[in-house]
Amino acid sequence: xxxxxxEIIVVALGLVMLLVDAFVNLTDKRSIAWIGMLGLLVVFGxxxxxxxxxxxxxxxxxxxxxxDSYALFFKGIAVLTTLVVLIMGANFSKVVVEQTAAAAxxxxxxxxxxxxxALPMFTCAGLMWMASANNLVSIFVAxxxxxxxxxxxxxxxxxNVGSLEAGVKYLILGALSTGFLVYGFAWLFGITxxxxxxxxxxxxxxxDVNATASLFAxxxxxxxxxxxxGAAPFHLWIPDxxxxxxxxITAFLxxxxxxxxxxxxxxxxxxxxxxxxxxxxxxxxxxxxxxxxLLIGNLAAMPQKNFKRLLAYSSIAHAGFLVMALASSPVxxxxxxxxxxxxxxxxxxxxxxxxxxxxxxxxxxxSSTTSEDLDxxxxxxxxxxxxxxxxxxxxxSLAGIxxxxxxxxxxxVFKLAAEAHQWLLLGAGILGAAAGFxxxxxxxASMFLSDSDSPESEPIAIDGITRFAMIIxxxxxxxxxxxxxxxxxxxx
Amino acid sequence: MExxxxxxxxxxxxxxxxxxxxxxVLVRRNLxxxxxxxxxxxxxxxxxxxxxxxxxxxxxxxxxxxHVLLFFIITVAAAEVAVGLAIIVALFRTKGTTDVxxxxxxxx
Numbered sequence: 001x002x003x004x005x006x007e008i009i010v011v012a013l014g015l016v017m018l019l020v021d022a023f024v025n026l027t028d029k030r031s032i033a034w035i036g037m038l039g040l041l042v043v044f045g046x047x048x049x050x051x052x053x054x055x056x057x058x059x060x061x062x063x064x065x066x067x068d069s070y071a072l073f074f075k076g077i078a079v080l081t082t083l084v085v086l087i088m089g090a091n092f093s094k095v096v097v098e099q100t101a102a103a104a105x106x107x108x109x110x111x112x113x114x115x116x117x118a119l120p121m122f123t124c125a126g127l128m129w130m131a132s133a134n135n136l137v138s139i140f141v142a143x144x145x146x147x148x149x150x151x152x153x154x155x156x157x158x159x160n161v162g163s164l165e166a167g168v169k170y171l172i173l174g175a176l177s178t179g180f181l182v183y184g185f186a187w188l189f190g191i192t193x194x195x196x197x198x199x200x201x202x203x204x205x206x207x208d209v210n211a212t213a214s215l216f217a218x219x220x221x222x223x224x225x226x227x228x229x230g231a232a233p234f235h236l237w238i239p240d241x242x243x244x245x246x247x248x249i250t251a252f253l254x255x256x257x258x259x260x261x262x263x264x265x266x267x268x269x270x271x272x273x274x275x276x277x278x279x280x281x282x283x284x285x286x287x288x289x290x291x292x293x294l295l296i297g298n299l300a301a302m303p304q305k306n307f308k309r310l311l312a313y314s315s316i317a318h319a320g321f322l323v324m325a326l327a328s329s330p331v332x333x334x335x336x337x338x339x340x341x342x343x344x345x346x347x348x349x350x351x352x353x354x355x356x357x358x359x360x361x362x363x364x365x366x367s368s369t370t371s372e373d374l375d376x377x378x379x380x381x382x383x384x385x386x387x388x389x390x391x392x393x394x395x396x397s398l399a400g401i402x403x404x405x406x407x408x409x410x411x412x413v414f415k416l417a418a419e420a421h422q423w424l425l426l427g428a429g430i431l432g433a434a435a436g437f438x439x440x441x442x443x444x445a446s447m448f449l450s451d452s453d454s455p456e457s458e459p460i461a462i463d464g465i466t467r468f469a470m471i472i473x474x475x476x477x478x479x480x481x482x483x484x485x486x487x488x489x490x491x492x
Numbered sequence: 493m494e495x496x497x498x499x500x501x502x503x504x505x506x507x508x509x510x511x512x513x514x515x516x517v518l519v520r521r522n523l524x525x526x527x528x529x530x531x532x533x534x535x536x537x538x539x540x541x542x543x544x545x546x547x548x549x550x551x552x553x554x555x556x557x558x559h560v561l562l563f564f565i566i567t568v569a570a571a572e573v574a575v576g577l578a579i580i581v582a583l584f585r586t587k588g589t590t591d592v593x594x595x596x597x598x599x600x
Contacts, residue, residue: 179533190544
């Protein structure tokens with residue numbers, strides 16, 4: 001089965017879900033989410049049996065990278081994240097219905113819920129395509145497919161001012177970064193005369209390339225990409241948008257959108273990093289951005305009171321570690337199994353597991369306490385020991401405690417930086433990781449050591465499929481933390 | 493005296509267009525005007541693409557790759573406007589304003 005059929009299947013699945021929503025008389029529209037989950041499980045299985053056709057001469061393959069294990073891994077990230085987002089969405093449906101449905105006569109009591117499950121499918125198709133895009137045109141179109149469906153999803157709760165404000169902020173800043181991106185693409189096209197990344201890489205490494213114009217194009221593209229992945233100084237939208245969006249969409253943004261942003265970042269910065277005349281300046285700029293992001297993300301996370309905002313700053317901090325890996329491209333001539341691409345991919349895989357686990361617990365707790373403040377986690381261990389345990393594992397992994405996936409993520413990044421002799425960057429990274437220990441473990445301490453303020457002591461109800469997803473994520477965090485080759489092996 | 497238009501003229505104009513758009517986004521307070529300025533930035537990119545295409549002549553033909561990206565940009569921008577205006581209208585209905593300085597529910 002050819003590689004590109006997966007995107008087609010996912011889009012078709014999204015369309016089927018929309019048609020079911022429109023024409024089938026369902027009593028509970030959450031069944032649309034079950035269709036999506038089943039379909040995505042099948043697609044995830046199909047990921048392991050795709051193949052690239054032998055003949056890749058046709059024009060199509062100039063837009064779509066043939067035979068790329070990284071692309072397949074990122075497609076896996078996109079599919080898994082969408083699956084978990086649908087599970088969270090089904091848990092979250094009560095809030096969605098309350099804050100979207102118009103009280104029209106004769107309307108379905110859950111009107112507007114079906115699209116909330118169908119839209120992530122189209123986002124997922126865009127993310128999967130983005131993982132394989134190797135042409136400026138296909139990168140642009142895939143990126144915009146993702147971004148535009150995210151505009152709708154972020155502003156989905158149209159009776160909730162917070163969600164709408166988040167939507168408008170995301171819209172304006174997203175469109176601004178698109179403007180920078182296409183202007184940068186226009187210049188890159190002007191300099192190299194091509195839209196294909198392999199040809200661009202070739203042209204940029206020739207000695208007669210116009211260095212000033214190339215750096216200008218890189219700066220424009222870098223601004224846009226820093227927006228997408230949430231790197232300082234272009235991170236300002238992240239806390240507000242994360243706080244305002246519906247919780248499942250926040251998880252989607254913080255995992256899938258970041259992962260896709262980084263694979264584009266990797267692909268677009270590779271030609272510049274391979275060019276002998278540009279690599280010095282490009283690395284310098286990336287180093288500055290990494291240091292800024294690490295410091296701002298980690299230090300601003302410390303005083304946060306709202307759990308979603310805390311995770312927003314934590315996602316900025318993790319973007320800092322990832323840019324740090326990008327800025328530590330190995331010195332020429334040293335053979336090393338761990339390239340920045342491998343390290344970033346591993347880190348994103350680990351980040352997916354631990355962040356989704358945190359958001360799953362948060363979505364469940366949110367549905368019973370109606371609050372997202374850190375105080376509502378006080379004494380959670382006595383009330384729901386399983387939820388508290390899942391959250392503890394997630395926080396330990398985000399902080400980077402050994403035996404969890406997060407530890408090896410940070411370890412590989414630091415190793416890379418040390419090998420590239422980026423000592424200042426390494427210092428900022430260690431400082432950031434130390435700050436991380438404080439704010440992640442603060443949550444763990446309040447769950448286990450303090451008593452709850454609220455009089456309720458009933459355990460919070462978890463449905464079977466959510467509990468199952470949590471157990472899988474916990475096992476995966478430990479598995480990747482004990483043997484990181486489980487993930488790295490998938491890449492070779 | 494005859495002066496032909498060169499690539500630099502086009503690049504200069506599109507650069508000015510981009511700068512005007514960016515300045516508008518940063519300075520203006522009305523969401524609709526900000527949105528117009530964002531479209532201006534995309535137009536600047538389009539002009540750059542056409543200029544680079546026109547002046548990269550191969551075998552007597554302009555390099556049409558730039559035009560292809562341009563048409564995608566126009567299409568995507570239209571989709572973006574459709575979604576964007578809908579969100580702005582929804583915000584106006586709940587808050588009664590499109591002034592960005594009044595969009596301040598979430599703070600540090």
